[in-house]
Amino acid sequence: MANTSSRTLRLLSLLQTHRYWPGPELAERLEVSVRTLRRDVDRLRELGYPVEASRGVDGGYQLAAGAALPPLVIDDEEAVALAVGLQAATRVEGIAEASVRVLAKVAQVMPARLRRQVDALRSMTVPAGWGGPAPSGIEPSVLTAIALACRDAERLRFGYTAADGRESDRQVEPHRLVPLGRHWYLVAYDLDRQDWRSFRVDRLTGPASTGARFRPRELPAADAAEFVRSGLKEMPRPHRVEVLVDAPSATVRARIGRWCTVEEVDAGRCRVRLTTDDLNWTVLALAVAAADFHVVEPPELRDRLHVLAARFARA
Numbered sequence: 001m002a003n004t005s006s007r008t009l010r011l012l013s014l015l016q017t018h019r020y021w022p023g024p025e026l027a028e029r030l031e032v033s034v035r036t037l038r039r040d041v042d043r044l045r046e047l048g049y050p051v052e053a054s055r056g057v058d059g060g061y062q063l064a065a066g067a068a069l070p071p072l073v074i075d076d077e078e079a080v081a082l083a084v085g086l087q088a089a090t091r092v093e094g095i096a097e098a099s100v101r102v103l104a105k106v107a108q109v110m111p112a113r114l115r116r117q118v119d120a121l122r123s124m125t126v127p128a129g130w131g132g133p134a135p136s137g138i139e140p141s142v143l144t145a146i147a148l149a150c151r152d153a154e155r156l157r158f159g160y161t162a163a164d165g166r167e168s169d170r171q172v173e174p175h176r177l178v179p180l181g182r183h184w185y186l187v188a189y190d191l192d193r194q195d196w197r198s199f200r201v202d203r204l205t206g207p208a209s210t211g212a213r214f215r216p217r218e219l220p221a222a223d224a225a226e227f228v229r230s231g232l233k234e235m236p237r238p239h240r241v242e243v244l245v246d247a248p249s250a251t252v253r254a255r256i257g258r259w260c261t262v263e264e265v266d267a268g269r270c271r272v273r274l275t276t277d278d279l280n281w282t283v284l285a286l287a288v289a290a291a292d293f294h295v296v297e298p299p300e301l302r303d304r305l306h307v308l309a310a311r312f313a314r315a
Contacts, residue, residue: 007032011040013075015051015063022060076114080140082106083118117144124150125177126224138184138201143177145207146186150174155212156188159205172197173214176224180232182281187224189217196220198228239298241282243272247291256285279304 007030014021014029021029027037041051041061050064086103110118124147149156156174161167172188179185184201196219221227241260245252249270253262260274272289276282279301286293295302 008040008043010075011037012044012049013078015044015049015061020060020062022058026061077140079106079110079114080117080121080144083110084121084140084143117148120144120151121147121177123147125179127179142201142204142207143184145209146174146201147177149207149209150176152209153213153216155191155210155214156207157210158207160199161203161205170199171210172199173217175216175219177201178224178228180225180228182278185228187219187227196227198231239276239279239282239300241272241274241276241279241298241301242296243286243293243301244296245270245272245286245289245291245293247289252289252291256289259285280308283308 011026011030014026023034023037027034030037030040032040041053044051052062052064054060083103083106086106121144146156148154153173155171157169157171159167160170171191172186173191174186174188176187177184178187178198186199186201186204188197188199189195190197219227221230244265246269248268249262249264252270252272256262256272260272263271263273265271272286272293274282274285282301283304295305
């Protein structure tokens with residue numbers, strides 16, 4: 001069982017998810033008795049946190065919504081995740097300046113161990129320059145472990161599952177992290193294959209520094225982002241998309257040009273081409289174009305549009 005102070009902070013962190021917690025479930029998460037949980041809740045109330053309780057067999061606890069609260073308490077992973085999100089937001093027009101200010105404030109009050117992780121992630125991440133949905137699904141601890149190995153020039157060992165499902169153990173000299181489209185990529189020199197590679201981080205398991213230092217090699221590209229982009233262009237894609245959009249090419253290029261190629265047809269129309277492994281993402285991109293369009297190919301995109309149109313109509 002954790003000591004009283006750390007347990008109370010853990011309780012506050014759980015309550016700040018704004019969900020309703022049945023008493024027995026919350027007590028189990030904290031590894032305490034229901035009676036001890038009641039005492040911890042009373043302690044939070046004494047500190048000014050408005051915790052609502054419901055009695056009975058299904059009784060439980062919830063932090064009052066809309067109340068003026070003392071400063072939030074977040075755990076280590078949440079702090080790193082917050083910093084990662086704020087760093088991504090510094091490249092979004094309209095909120096970039098505010099995001100920089102908030103990131104500076106968050107980093108300033110972090111404990112030294114967390115600030116070291118966040119600084120490594122910030123300095124070892126290379127923006128890719130063209131977007132798509134934000135990368136997701138990666139534990140902050142995985143990103144920070146890789147970033148620290150990149151910064152400290154320490155060899156990294158991990159398990160990797162290739163696109164065809166084959167599994168292998170890799171030992172690499174990590175270079176940089178690149179967020180691109182819907183994924184994070186690690187650019188590294190593969191010691192077994194004696195060549196540079198980019199690895200999708202969501203296919204990577206158990207990254208661990210070996211402690212062995214290395215002298216950084218020269219990357220065969222302008223930067224890590226360019227290396228990843230070049231590799232993705234060479235990969236076969238199952239869907240080649242061509243769409244005629246009823247809008248001027250300059251307008252469409254400004255809205256979705258970073259995700260595709262846009263060619264002028266005439267003053268009021270343009271041709272959009274892209275390759276993708278996810279037609280749902282293509283539908284999202286066409287929605288961002290905010291104009292009528294006609295699908296030239298593939299037929300599967302027309303089918304996907306019919307399915308989604310019916311779903312949205314029902315909603």
